[in-house]
Amino acid sequence: MAQAQKQKHAADTRPWRDPNAIPFVRIEAVSKRFPNGVLAVDQVSLDIYKGELFCLLGGSGSGKSTLLRMLAGFEAPTGGKILIDGEDMAGVAPYNRPVNMMFQSYALFPHMSVEANIAYGLKRDGMAANDIRSRVEELLNLVHLPGYEKRKPGQLSGGQRQRVALARSLAKKPKLLLLDEPLGALDKKLRERTQYELVKIQEQTGVTFIVVTHDQEEAMSLATRIGVMDTGIIAQIGEPNEIYEFPNSRYVAGFIGNVNMFEGVVTEDEPDHVRIRCAETVNDILVPHGVSCAPDQTLWYAIRPEKLQISRERPEGDANFAYGLVDEVVYLGDLSVYYIVLESGMRIQATKPNIDRWDEENIRWDEHIYVTWEGAAGAVLTS
Amino acid sequence: MKQVLALAVGMSILAIPALAQEEPVLNIYNWSDYIAEDTISNFEAQTGIKVNYDVFDGNEVLEAKMLTGSSGYDVVVPTNNFLERQIQAGIYMELDASKLPNLKNMDPAIMTTLAISDPGNTHAIVYMWGTTGMGYSAKAIAERMPDAPSDSWDMIFDPEIAKNFADCGITMLDAPAEVMSAALNYLGLDPLSEDEGDLQKATDLVLSVRPYIRYFHSSQYISDLANGDICLSLGWSGDIFIAQARAVEAANGVEVVYVIPKEGAQVWTDNMAIPKDAPHPDNAHKFINYIMEPEVVAAISDYVFYANGNAASTPLIDPAVTGDPAIYPPDDVKAKLFAIKSHSPAYDRLLTRAWTRIKTGQ
Amino acid sequence: MTLMDSLAADSRPWAFLRRLLAKAGLSGRGLVIAAPMLWLLVFFLVPFLVVTKIALSELVIASPPYAPMIEWTKGGELIVKLNFGNFQFLFSEPLYLNAYLGSIKFAAISTLIALLIAYPMAYLIARSGERTRNVLLMLVILPFWTSFLLRVYAWIGFLKGNGVVNNVLMSVGIIHDPIVMLQTDFAVYLGIVYTYLPFMILPLYANLVKLEDDLLEASADLGARPFMTFLTITLPLSLPGIIAGSMLVFIPAVGEFVIPALLGGPDTLMIGRILWDEFFSNRDWPVASSVAIIMVVALVFPIMIMRSAQDRMEEKAK
Structure with a gap:
């Protein structure tokens, strides 16, 4: 539901597809080398547009948090340039940036009430007391915590604290909001509900969000676009479905969702198709489109489990199938996951939606079966 | 257990004659820098009594210890005005003149001065004065x-x-x-x-x-x-x-x-006295008598630059000390001194x- | 518990002891609580009662120099004499009030100075890297390895007329005649601040090291300049450390005797010296005890107030 709505919204405005659009945040070849020699961010370039909900996705040490902290002004880049709304941020202190941040720890001031926490930034701007009061009320309504003004952070639940932190970071109506693992500290159920609220609030306020997360599901459901980071560089930027269906590297393919990865060598390299000899599948893989690669180059064919079909019948043709033994079947309700050991010894997984409530004919554990796929269903990766 | 008891009884039996004789220990509490370097070692060599020598630098500290009681000291050296009140408080024992044959060496004039504080000179002997x-x-x-x-x-x-x-x-x-x-x-x-x-x-x-x-x-x-x-x-x-x-x-x-x-x-006079609860009163008497030996006290005066109260020692003291009117004042100055x-x-x-x-x- | 278990338990040497204590109604937890209580009883309450007893006695020339409080007469009467005259006397003499006030003034000003010096030091230590931090902490604690008295004497060597400071200043030509620093209030403040500074630094450090960078960054992020962040975040959050450190400096400083006696002038009026004079010079143990009792009582109140303030602060921080 949430995804559908967001997708629709994103479909209406996708400035990154418009070559004439002016990016709101421009990150130009930014690097960060720490005094201890670690290169946390390496020549990252990235454009983010107004109203986007951009997710920086990566594991720990990928540099995503460092990049976020450079946007907030807590770290200074050792190379490159950051422009926010056309303004160079070099030498601009955090307290002078049109940017606010929501911290992973929430960083609520423990000695102040909810009200004082939210009003903190407004007070620094010298806003009149009356205006502050009404703004705080407005924000507490926005995050569904009306009447919590006088509570101390210590008296709130984790979810409530998260929402106060969000309200506080939105109080000053920043042009850009940075969110560091905004849902990381919440349990799974709360996280799903909050995801939805976060997207809604982003749409209501129109603030540009940059979210750092290590959780690919979170990134998929929140983001208009995702930047996948790996050891200081951006591995791929794209809309969630692009990243999922058209990963550009084994790292990205493996990081988001499950994937079966077959290694092979190009034997036929034609403009309209490519044939890959693969020891793991035994049979060749036939891809019905051209791939820019050298003859005899090693490459990888990445295919998602839901793109695989299983059957007891041997398929037609000489390619795009493999033979193996069902090692394990995991029933998940909506679908079942089959773990199959191929002739070559490689273990792969395939999923099958459980369309019928009861199917006597279902393939079971210990059966020998064929796995087949459409040649275009997988991605050919050269790195 | 019985064995231990028997041992304890045996020890206490042994202790009785020892008590009459007193263990050969003496605990002295004197002012700092107030004795010749070899006085104590000579006394130990002569008597075989082991001396524990502690020092203080104020009458107040001495007095607080004395008033608290059970100090464990056998000879202490208070100044005359402090001594007086301490005698009134009943801290000191009367000296046994029979154990102090050297009393004859003392200067009657200075002992009379002390008698203002210790009537009859029954509790203390002048050590040094100044x-x-x-x-x-x-x-x-x-x-x-x-x-x-x-x-x-x-x-x-x-x-x-x-x-x-x-x-x-x-x-x-x-x-x-x-x-x-x-x-x-x-x-x-x-x-x-x-x-x-x-x-x-x-x-x-x-x-x-x-x-x-x-x-x-x-x-x-x-x-x-x-x-x-x-x-x-x-x-x-x-x-x-x-x-x-x-x-x-x-x-x-x-x-x-x-x-x-x-x-x-x-x-003023600094005086040797024996606390009532002194553990070794006999040894204390021996020590006081020893100090009253003219040679012994003369050596101390030579060392500490104070006049002593021992008339017999005066000729034995370095003339540089006895000749100094600031230490041994002439009679006209002496007449103006008061205790x-x-x-x-x-x-x-x-x-x-x-x-x-x-x-x-x- | 099976038979084997209980046998195994019995074979442990402390099992017997535990059962014995259990019979007497004492559990392990009871003992853990009892130990500090016993400590307080033996080393605080009992001495305090002894001093109170002396304070309520009459001065006599005897050993000990005060009259017994409880007496059996020959007629079999029990006479308990409580003499409040000593306390009356303290309140009738402005000298004692002045001495108390003097002590509080010295302690309060020293505490403030110590706080002003210690805070940046503690902050620096708390904010530095782990290795530097350990070295700096060691440096703070290092003076404790030498005798306190020795360190105060060292200050005498620095401050006296032909001491280090004057000699340096004179040889450089900044001054021509030595400045009188020893036996002044200045020297007392210096001595107290120097001696008690670690007691201020350590609790402040313990507090500031817990201060999360996130909070400071959040404050900056919301538009607060560093000084504003210090005033609104760091300072209020470190109040428990400030209170703890201030108590650790203020309380011993009020009763301080050695520093004013060695570094202070004769007109440095502090209650510790009055107490010494009453006890040693005047050998008036009852009055000395009364002075001590009033000092303890006068100190207990500020401690209680500060403690409750601290508790409130911690409650707030939750």
């Missing part, structure tokens, strides 16, 4: 006031003169009875007076010079005088002689002089209060 006078640094005084009346209490008690020495530092003993009796004597009043009006006059006198006084302390002035950190002290004769010797040793150009002012000064008594508790309270007011300049 005066409470003035010590000064000759060069510092001459620089500031070439015609300074250095033989008179005017140096300290006349504000017009004392103010000249404020910058180089005047100090007084932190001992109310001694300073106030000197002030009373300077004013021509009875140094032993317990009259409140007299006390007020003396207090006013000291307060009049109070702005020029660097501090009140009973031992610090020794090194300060020797180093030239201060230039004029109301202090004890022996301490000032120590300062003199240290300055000579350091060869720092400071020449310390001690005078008994012409107006007269207090004479002080302990005061009544009521007057003591007044005196302490007055003293605190003086010290804090209130």
Whole structure:
């Protein structure tokens, strides 16, 4: 539901597809080398547009948090340039940036009430007391915590604290909001509900969000676009479905969702198709489109489990199938996951939606079966 | 268990004759730097008694220990005015004259002085005696006031003169009875007076010079005088002689002089006494008798620059000591010396209060 | 518990002891609580009662120099004499009030100075890297390895007329005559601040090291300049450390005797010296005890107030 709505919204405005659009945040070849020699961010370039909900996705040490902290002004880049709304941020202190941040720890001031926490930034701007009061009320309504003004952070639940932190970071109506693992500290159920609220609030306020997360599901459901980071560089930027269906590297393919990865060598390299000899599948893989690669180059064919079909019948043709033994079947309700050991010894997984409530004919554990796929269903990766 | 008991009984049986004889141990509590280097070792060699020798640097500390009781000491050395009250408090035992044959060596005059505090000389024997006078640094005084009346209490008690020495530092003993009796004597009043009006006059006198006084302390002035950190002290004769010797040793150009002012000064005696609860009273008597040997006490006087109360020792003492009028004053000076008594508790309270007011300049 | 278990338990040497204590109604937890209580009883309450007893006695010339409080007469009467005259006397003499006030003044000003010096030091230590931090902490604690008295004497060597400071200043030509620093209030403040500074630094450090960078960054992020962040975040959050450190400096400083006696002038009026004078010079143990009792009582109240303030602060922080 949430995804559908967001997708629709994103479909209406996708400035990154418009070559004439002016990016709101421009990150130009930014690097960060720490005094201890670690290169946390390496020549990252990235454009983010107004109203986007951009997710920086990566594991720990990928540099995503460092990049976020450079946007907030807590770290200074050792190379490159950051422009926010056309303004160079070099030498601009955090307290002078049109940017606010929501911290992973929430960083609520423990000695102040909810009200004082939210009003903190407004007070620094010298806003009149009356205006502050009404703004705080407005924000507490926005995050569904009306009447919590006088509570101390210590008296709130984790979810409530998260929402106060969000309200506080939105109080000053920043042009850009940075969110560091905004849902990381919440349990799974709360996280799903909050995801939805976060997207809604982003749409209501129109603030540009940059979210750092290590959780690919979170990134998929929140983001208009995702930047996948790996050891200081951006591995791929794209809309969630692009990243999922058209990963550009084994790292990205493996990081988001499950994937079966077959290694092979190009034997036929034609403009309209490519044939890959693969020891793991035994049979060749036939891809019905051209791939820019050298003859005899090693490459990888990445295919998602839901793109695989299983059957007891041997398929037609000489390619795009493999033979193996069902090692394990995991029933998940909506679908079942089959773990199959191929002739070559490689273990792969395939999923099958459980369309019928009861199917006597279902393939079971210990059966020998064929796995087949459409040649275009997988991605050919050269790195 | 039985064995242990038997052993304990056996030991106690053995202990009885030993008690009659006393274990060969003696615990002495004396002032610091107040004995010759070999006095104790000679005594130990002669008697086979092992001596534990502790030191203190103020009558107050000694008194607090004595009043608390069970100090474990056999011989202690209080000053006469402290001794007096401590005798009243019943701390000391009467001496057994039969065990002190050397009593005959003592100077009757000084023992009579002590009798003011210890009537009949029944509790204590004079160890050393001296005066409470003035010590000064000759060069510092001459620089500031070439015609300074250095033989008179005017140096300290006349504000017009004392103010000249404020910058180089005047100090007084932190001992109310001694300073106030000197002030009373300077004013021509009875140094032993317990009259409140007299006390007020003396207090006013000291307060009049109070702005020029660097501090009140009973031992610090020794090194300060020797180093030239201060230039004029109301202090004890022996301490000032120590300062003199240290300055000579350091060869720092400071020449310390001690005078008994012409107006007269207090004479005090430090006295050997035996606490009532002394564990080794016999050994204590032996030690006191040993100190009364002329040769022994003469050696101590040579070492500490104090006159002793032993007439028989005088010829044996270094003439440099006996010939110094500041240590062995001539008869006309002696005539002006006075001893002080302990005061009544009521007057003591007044005196302490007055003293605190003086010290804090209130 | 099976038979084997209980046998195994019995074979442990402390099992017997535990059963014995259990019979006496004592559990292990009870003992853990009892130990500090016993400590307080033996080393605080009992001495305090002894001093109270002396304070309520009369001065006599005897050993010990105060009259017994409880007496059996020959007629079999039990006479309990409580003498409040000593306390009356303290209140009738302005000297004692002045001495108390003087002590509080010295302690309060010293505490403030110590706080002003210690805070940046503690902050620096808390903010530095782990290795530097350990070295700096060691440096703070290092003076404790030498005798306190020795360190105070060292200050005498620095401050006296021909001491280090004057000699340096004179040889450089900044001054021509030595400045009188020893035996002044200045020297007392210096001595107290120097001696008690670690007691201020350590609790402040313990507090500031817990201060999360996130909070400071959040404050900056919301538009607060560093000084504003210090005033609104760091300072209020470190109040428990400030209170703890201030108590650790203030309380011993009020009763301080050695520093004013060695570094102070004769007019440095502090209750510790009055107490010494009453006890030693005046040998008036009852009055000395009364002075001590009033000092303890006078100190207990500020401690209680500060403690409750601290508790409130911690409550707030939750």
